[in-house]
Amino acid sequence: MLRFKSAGRGRGYTALRGGVESILRVAYAGGWPAALWGRTPLARVGITRHTLPLLPEGAPPLRVGFVSDLHLGPTTPSRLVDEAFAHLAGARLDVLLLGGDYVFLDTSAAKERELAARVGTIASVTKLAVMGNHDLWTAHDGLERALREGGAQVLTNACVTLPAPHGRVAVVGLDEPWTGRLDAPAAFRGAGDADALIVLCHSPDGLPDAARALARLPRRPEALFVCGHTHGGHVATPWGPLIVPGRVGKRFPCGLFDADAADGMTLFVSRGVGGVELPIRTFARPEIAVLDLVARPAC
Numbered sequence: 001m002l003r004f005k006s007a008g009r010g011r012g013y014t015a016l017r018g019g020v021e022s023i024l025r026v027a028y029a030g031g032w033p034a035a036l037w038g039r040t041p042l043a044r045v046g047i048t049r050h051t052l053p054l055l056p057e058g059a060p061p062l063r064v065g066f067v068s069d070l071h072l073g074p075t076t077p078s079r080l081v082d083e084a085f086a087h088l089a090g091a092r093l094d095v096l097l098l099g100g101d102y103v104f105l106d107t108s109a110a111k112e113r114e115l116a117a118r119v120g121t122i123a124s125v126t127k128l129a130v131m132g133n134h135d136l137w138t139a140h141d142g143l144e145r146a147l148r149e150g151g152a153q154v155l156t157n158a159c160v161t162l163p164a165p166h167g168r169v170a171v172v173g174l175d176e177p178w179t180g181r182l183d184a185p186a187a188f189r190g191a192g193d194a195d196a197l198i199v200l201c202h203s204p205d206g207l208p209d210a211a212r213a214l215a216r217l218p219r220r221p222e223a224l225f226v227c228g229h230t231h232g233g234h235v236a237t238p239w240g241p242l243i244v245p246g247r248v249g250k251r252f253p254c255g256l257f258d259a260d261a262a263d264g265m266t267l268f269v270s271r272g273v274g275g276v277e278l279p280i281r282t283f284a285r286p287e288i289a290v291l292d293l294v295a296r297p298a299c
């Protein structure tokens with residue numbers, strides 16, 4: 001079936017993109033690319049761990065799990081998704097953050113059932129999600145419903161304070177910068193009382209808006225910006241990525257960057273998990289992240 005327009009509210013879905021996706025829906029039918037990639041040693045998910053002293057003195061440690069760019073669809077081996085959620089389930093998290101791009105190509109009832117079930121396996125934690133560009137290009141209502149069924153709250157330019165004993169920390173969820181309607185001033189409303197902020201956004205391209213909104217808060221908290229989208233270049237070389245999407249993504253293709261380098265916020269850009277047009281990754285190993293936020297040392 002040919003489709004040249006976005007089926008969701010996402011902007012930036014060109015006729016060319018629609019044509020390519022229409023061809024890929026046929027060419028990748030049955031999920032044979034995922035099956036091939038799944039048979040290679042490259043189909044493994046690593047755990048990236050960082051300890052970040054961003055919390056106020058006396059605050060209890062907060063363990064944050066982050067998974068992004070699952071891309072359920074014909075180019076993502078289920079083995080990758082199995083491993084990602086097994087790592088998360090074993091990590092004893094306080095908070096699970098989901099960074100968007102849950103699917104590649106159209107959503108479907110099967111993908112939504114899988115997403116709800118996978119997210120639901122991570123029990124007894126606060127689960128917060130934002131949407132990615134691929135989600136907004138399809139019928140994203142079903143994906144948002146699936147996330148809620150799995151126990152996650154979807155944040156679209158909104159802020160929530162974490163439950164006790166982490167009530168000094170707030171999470172700001174930004175809409176997707178390229179295809180959605182990012183509204184950082186609205187998202188940061190309610191963040192002013194927090195001692196530490198986690199900004200969750202699909203793409204690093206939300207960083208400049210978030211930095212401006214952060215600077216306008218009357219009392220500036222420590223902040224961590226967490227995102228995916230870049231896939232670390234997806235098909236990269238030992239010397240670095242060849243192509244990285246987005247203006248800010250080119251500066252920060254993947255990894256951890258300190259606040260001095262990244263507009264005043266500690267920045268973590270995940271390579272994510274799944275596959276898109278090219279059903280393989282090189283030198284951009286799939287990953288989930290476990291970020292331990294701890295109190296800053298006393299001066």
Ligand SMILES: [Fe+2]
Pocket residue numbers: 069071101132229230231272276
């Ligand atoms: Fe992605």
